[in-house]
Amino acid sequence: MMKKRLSILLVVALMAVLVTACGGNQEGKVEKDSKNKQEVAKEVSEQDKYGGVFQGRVKADPPTLDPAMATDTTSSRVIRNIFDGLVQFDKDLNVIPAIAKSWNISEDSLVWTFNLRKGVKFHNGREVKADDFVYTFTRILNSKTKSPRTWLFEGVKGAKEFMEGKADKVTGLKVLDDYTFQVTLAEPFTPFLSVLAMENAYVVPREEVEKYGEEFAQYPVGAGPFKFVEWKHDDKVVLEKNEDYYVEGRPYLDKVVYRIIPEGSSAFAEYEQGNVYQNVDDDLPAGQITRIMDPNGDFAVDFKSIPRLGTFYIGFNTQKEPFNNKKVRQAINYAVNRKVLAAVVMNGVVKPANGILPPTMPGYNPDLEGYEYNLEKAKKLLAEAGYKDGLPGQFELAYNTDKKNQRIVEAIQSNLKQIGVNVRLINMDWGTYIKKVDNGETQMYRLAWIADYPDPDNFLYVLFHSKNAGPGGNGAFYKNSEVDQMLDKARSMKPGKDRIALYQKIEKQIVEDAPWIPVYYYTAPILVKPFVNNYVFTAQSALPLTNVWIDPNHR
CATH class of the missing domain: 3.10.105.10 (Dipeptide-binding Protein; Domain 3)
Known part of the structure; x- marks a missing residue:
């Protein structure tokens, strides 16, 4: 019993040292590699950043790719790259503009007015208008949709009556003109803007939802940085660049492949072999942790530990x-x-x-x-x-x-x-x-x-x-x-x-x-290949891959 207790204390002490080393000043190899990465980034021209395939990994087959139905992090990671909403989170989890270029809030915190960008297009080529947000939010509240996220918009004026079948529309959702959308709440709701940054609030095109019905989850069409191409269940999800993306044009990457690898040891092996470029699902193999966290080891530049x-x-x-x-x-x-x-x-x-x-x-x-x-x-x-x-x-x-x-x-x-x-x-x-x-x-x-x-x-x-x-x-x-x-x-x-x-x-x-x-x-222990630039993992999740680029020599 004493030996067992002592071994546990030794493990704790060892891991504490490793964690401290990981979070403190790192010298030698890690400093040198970090400088090399910064120098490479400076040498690459803006034009040369375009191209390449990002080989990602998720640990399960996404239950859905329909924003109205997503409740899990696996689905959300893919959805965030296909769809876009009024606002989004930045790396520090501040809410910043997305399809809405600006917004105003009334003195009583009940009326929220959003001014939309012009020229934002769905992947089918149609322009996103204010009415699309009325449809998207109403769809979540519609009992026929069976969305598990109705609570996000239950505070909108008229939502309760609509959900109970006493009204044919939600009175608090209004189109003021093609590019002005207004939401009126029944009572103040402090985190409402953050709710709108969730992927569930990302806009969907009515015609595509009606075309596919429940199968829309299998053939998603959004207004995000990447278009949906293919989903082989339990194997991979494939996306390609959206040439018409409204944020400074298309993303850098040509394509994104999310491989579905449930088992952590297999995913780590694929990462070591260079077949996937990130391992961020909190399941690094226990037997490899000491090696991964070594501040002067093979993964010194790859590894970060982020409180979540x-x-x-x-x-x-x-x-x-x-x-x-x-x-x-x-x-x-x-x-x-x-x-x-x-x-x-x-x-x-x-x-x-x-x-x-x-x-x-x-x-x-x-x-x-x-x-x-x-x-x-x-x-x-x-x-x-x-x-x-x-x-x-x-x-x-x-x-x-x-x-x-x-x-x-x-x-x-x-x-x-x-x-x-x-x-x-x-x-x-x-x-x-x-x-x-x-x-x-x-x-x-x-x-x-x-x-x-x-x-x-x-x-x-x-x-x-x-x-x-x-x-x-x-x-x-x-x-x-x-x-x-x-x-x-x-x-x-x-x-x-x-x-x-x-x-x-x-x-x-x-x-x-x-x-x-x-x-x-x-605390998320994450691995990202050194040749992958601008991959951001926040305290909440990975940001969309819009600004990610791969060093030309590693494509």
Whole structure:
């Protein structure tokens, strides 16, 4: 037992040194290679930046390529390159103009008026007009679409009446002229502009949606930097440059190929061989981490570690016995050794989670206690819940197929066995898995949330408001009327310390109710080939590949 504890401490110490080295001043090889890269970039003319194929990787077959239907990071990464919206995020997650060149907000924060650029075209050649945004947003709210993202626009004036079939249009969505689009909200909503930067709000052409119907997800047509070419399921998605793109003409790249490689070790091997140019899916092989993070090693220039707006968690279906008992959920939380999971299973590249909101999110509370690893407390709470000998029977912990996910759920399975909770692990492909979670067909399940926009509303309202039970994001089917009321209030408050204080109160209550086991906060270890320029991975996700270019000698 002593040897095991000592080995864990040594691993933690080693990884801490490596992480510090990675984030600190790097000398030798990394400094030299960085200078070489900057010198090459200076020598390449603007014209020579054009051309080449970006070989990307995603870890699962995208469930959809329809912006109205996307709820996952895999789909979103591809969608962001095909479609475009009124506004977008920059590298620092500020909201900047996109198809809307400017906008005005009324004094009462209810009326938002957007002035569109002229000459922006869909991939079918038709110009984007204000009416296309009315159609796009109305389509999301239309019950026939069955979009899981209706919550994004439920605050628009008239949305409720339209969704209930009491009106044939949404009164808060108006065309003032071909290039002026206006949205009126029923009540103030502080992060509305950030919502419009989400890929779900990206504009779609009515004629193409009506042409393909539900198959539009398979044949997407947008106004983004790249056109859709081909989707071979479980193999690859292929895009090509949009010659008519409105942002300074076409993107630099001729083509983008997203290869679908589910397994991290296989993806890393492909990266080493130069067959893919990025590996950004948080599943670098455990046995390679020390080598990858060596500041003077082969990957010194390739590697970066970026804190993310994300939390990895195990959810309980709070409507199913015995997980409808708060003390059972709390007991299981105390039984999970997050520190060892982060240090050993995740090789020290992530931070153990005390709560819901990650450290990079406004409103993060560093003083939130959360659940320590304490088996005695866990057993005591189980006994108080009526299970002094542990939970009878066996319980399902579902997860999507992935080696990293498997390592984590196996460790949690071992933790829970110590308090008499027997867990059976179920793994499946992502598309099937997410439907299982959305339909409430789980007992326990593994998921992670990477913020759609940098505001605590996007975590706490989306994932815990009872309105969003199931496909809306609340896979735990968590219901607390007091929390609902506080969430409704917070999203309409003016920015400032009072709003942040309310979100911290909400988070504290949710953590006490324990619908989740927050496991760790994301830090994205990413690899990008040195000959790939302008690839930007934010605290949220990869930006579109619009400005990415490949050194001519590596095409």
